[in-house]
Amino acid sequence: MDLEIAQRAVTTITKGVTVTLTLVGISVAIGFCLGLCLAMMRVSSSRLLQKIAEYYSAIFRGTPLLVQLFLFYYGLGQFEFVRNNPVLWWVIGGGLNCAILALSLNTAAYTSEILRGGLMSVPVGLIEAAKAAGMSRALRFRRIEFPLAIRQALPAYSNELILVVKGTSLASTITVMEITGHAKRLMSQTYAIFEIFAIAGLFYLVINTLLVLVVRRIETRLTRYQTASR
Amino acid sequence: MTITIAGMRKRFGQTEVLRGIDLSIEKGELVALLGPSGSGKTTLLKIIAGLEWPDSGALNVDGQNWLNLAAQDRRIGFVFQHYALFPHMTVRDNIAFGLSVRPRAERPGKAIIAAKVSELLEFLQIAHLGDRYPTQLSGGQRQRVALGRALAIEPTVLLLDEPFGALDAAIRRDLRNWLRSVHDATGSTSIFVTHDQEEAFELADRVVVMGEGQIEQIGNADQIHDHPASPFVARFMGATVELPVHLRAGRAEAPGLDASRLERRALADGPARLFLRPEDITPIVDAEGAWLVASTTSTGATLRAQLRGRDGVLIETALPRRAPEARALQPGVSVHLRPEAGAIFPGSRDPEALAQSSIPATRLLKESNR
Numbered sequence: 001m002d003l004e005i006a007q008r009a010v011t012t013i014t015k016g017v018t019v020t021l022t023l024v025g026i027s028v029a030i031g032f033c034l035g036l037c038l039a040m041m042r043v044s045s046s047r048l049l050q051k052i053a054e055y056y057s058a059i060f061r062g063t064p065l066l067v068q069l070f071l072f073y074y075g076l077g078q079f080e081f082v083r084n085n086p087v088l089w090w091v092i093g094g095g096l097n098c099a100i101l102a103l104s105l106n107t108a109a110y111t112s113e114i115l116r117g118g119l120m121s122v123p124v125g126l127i128e129a130a131k132a133a134g135m136s137r138a139l140r141f142r143r144i145e146f147p148l149a150i151r152q153a154l155p156a157y158s159n160e161l162i163l164v165v166k167g168t169s170l171a172s173t174i175t176v177m178e179i180t181g182h183a184k185r186l187m188s189q190t191y192a193i194f195e196i197f198a199i200a201g202l203f204y205l206v207i208n209t210l211l212v213l214v215v216r217r218i219e220t221r222l223t224r225y226q227t228a229s230r
Numbered sequence: 231m232t233i234t235i236a237g238m239r240k241r242f243g244q245t246e247v248l249r250g251i252d253l254s255i256e257k258g259e260l261v262a263l264l265g266p267s268g269s270g271k272t273t274l275l276k277i278i279a280g281l282e283w284p285d286s287g288a289l290n291v292d293g294q295n296w297l298n299l300a301a302q303d304r305r306i307g308f309v310f311q312h313y314a315l316f317p318h319m320t321v322r323d324n325i326a327f328g329l330s331v332r333p334r335a336e337r338p339g340k341a342i343i344a345a346k347v348s349e350l351l352e353f354l355q356i357a358h359l360g361d362r363y364p365t366q367l368s369g370g371q372r373q374r375v376a377l378g379r380a381l382a383i384e385p386t387v388l389l390l391d392e393p394f395g396a397l398d399a400a401i402r403r404d405l406r407n408w409l410r411s412v413h414d415a416t417g418s419t420s421i422f423v424t425h426d427q428e429e430a431f432e433l434a435d436r437v438v439v440m441g442e443g444q445i446e447q448i449g450n451a452d453q454i455h456d457h458p459a460s461p462f463v464a465r466f467m468g469a470t471v472e473l474p475v476h477l478r479a480g481r482a483e484a485p486g487l488d489a490s491r492l493e494r495r496a497l498a499d500g501p502a503r504l505f506l507r508p509e510d511i512t513p514i515v516d517a518e519g520a521w522l523v524a525s526t527t528s529t530g531a532t533l534r535a536q537l538r539g540r541d542g543v544l545i546e547t548a549l550p551r552r553a554p555e556a557r558a559l560q561p562g563v564s565v566h567l568r569p570e571a572g573a574i575f576p577g578s579r580d581p582e583a584l585a586q587s588s589i590p591a592t593r594l595l596k597e598s599n600r
Contacts, residue, residue: 123314125310125312125314126314126316128276128281128308128310128314129308129310129314129315129316129379130316131280131281131301131302132279132280132281132301132306132307132308132380133302133308133327133328133331133379133383134301134302134303134305134328134331134332134383135302135331136302139331143331144316147318148316148317148318151318222318225317225318225319225363225364225365
């Protein structure tokens with residue numbers, strides 16, 4: 001292994017960490033909010049809302065993220081009304097914004113399924129108890145259903161976060177200079193494939209390890225009531 | 231709080247779970263809804279709570295139509311069968327819950343809520359458990375927390391769904407007495423659901439016996455035990471032996487039956503059904519008797535005897551093992567029946583009841599092989 005190239009790779013790839021974390025942070029935030037809305041639609045009593053959420057989930061989970069990125073970045077630009085609309089063009093015109101959009105919509109589909117499972121696992125008895133205690137529907141959701149659902153969903157959701165981090169590497173295909181983008185550029189200059197991508201992989205591993213540790217800490221805090229012994 | 235229920239009906243799909251319920255409950259009363267599974271008692275309780283809605287009927291509390299009120303506006307305390315404590319909240323937070331979620335205008339201050347919770351923890355004898363989570367509590371402790379949560383809001387009506395169903399016998403007995411004292415101390419109007427007769431009769435001021443979506447009888451322990459209002463109540467109260475008899479001058483007559491100890495009934499002459507509890511039947515050895523001892527089984531204190539009638543029907547009797555009559559009972563001996571108590575209903579026997587009251591042949595086979 002060429003240490004000089006390795007050193008250069010670390011320096012270069014570090015520049016992409018901020019972009020990767022930005023992609024992850026914004027995509028997860030948007031994806032979670034949208035996923036929660038979709039999950040609520042899935043468990044609502046309206047057949048129409050259920051179906052909309054179901055089809056959304058099926059489309060985004062059933063097609064590859066790379067295809068979605070290409071459709072947004074290259075595909076939507078073909079339509080004149082998109083090019084003529086400043087807001088839409090701002091969203092899909094730049095690689096970073098487009099990557100955030102695709103990642104957000106993709107993770108929202110998976111998140112909705114995870115949260116739906118969590119919401120459905122809340123015992124009916126607890127919802128009835130909250131009703132009987134005098135809670136409005138919104139308050140019931142905020143104080144009982146959501147807190148219990150998120151505790152149930154957290155282990156599966158930590159998996160989804162890892163997939164989002166790994167998914168950001170595809171953003172390099174639409175000109176976003178994140179970890180993989182910088183690694184690819186350096187590789188085209190030096191052809192030191194192994195060193196560069198081993199280090200890039202190590203960066204992802206560190207980010208994911210830290211992420212898992214953070215989620216685990218949150219999980220431990222939130223599920224104290226389960227681990228407490230008599 | 232006087233609760234009046236009139237003409238209440240409720241259907242789930244094709245099944246009618248409530249069939250025109252009429253019931254009035256006085257302020258401060260402790261009423262038990264007693265009945266087997268599927269009799270509609272929990273559904274009725276949930277309708278009072280606002281967790282279910284009837285298809286028709288009226289529910290008035292102190293003259294106010296509660297069917298126009300959402301659950302959160304009724305101020306009811308509900309204790310669920312499996313407690314339904316919020317697992318992510320401590321005992322203290324669970325009890326404070328009903329107060330802390332009130333609209334801002336009605337919500338007491340934090341200090342007042344804390345004081346109220348501490349007072350309830352003392353009253354419920356669980357002051358030392360305030361900072362624990364439900365998973366760290368025993369069944370009896372959880373039950374107290376559930377009751378505390380229900381009482382915290384000073385409910386107009388306290389509803390309890392099988393409150394002791396998930397507890398073992400010893401704890402049930404202790405908590406029963408304790409619940410009665412809590413009821414007396416708070417003076418609330420309380421309704422509880424149970425399928426345990428002993429529990430209902432020991433705790434309640436009045437017992438409402440429900441069967442297949444309707445009220446079969448309302449009364450106290452002695453009334454329901456001694457004077458069941460219908461064959462359903464008789465069977466539910468343990469009168470598993472059903473005999474076809476003929477009524478003459480208010481007295482039941484049948485081959486091999488000595489009904490001299492049964493009180494006369496003001497019923498028209500004709501066919502009738504006599505419902506008896508196994509422990510209320512004394513078999514008397516009689517060479518001319520119409521019943522034959524098929525088998526006997528001892529359970530220590532009690533001797534159970536299976537008797538076969540001339541028509542092949544099997545019935546079971548239970549008498550103290552040391553009773554003089556018990557010593558003479560041997561398989562093959564002829565006896566006649568002397569019931570000490572029973573319920574008579576006019577009309578001929580229905581085949582469904584016959585199937586219920588007779589003992590399966592497989593069981594008889596096992597008994598006779600002992």
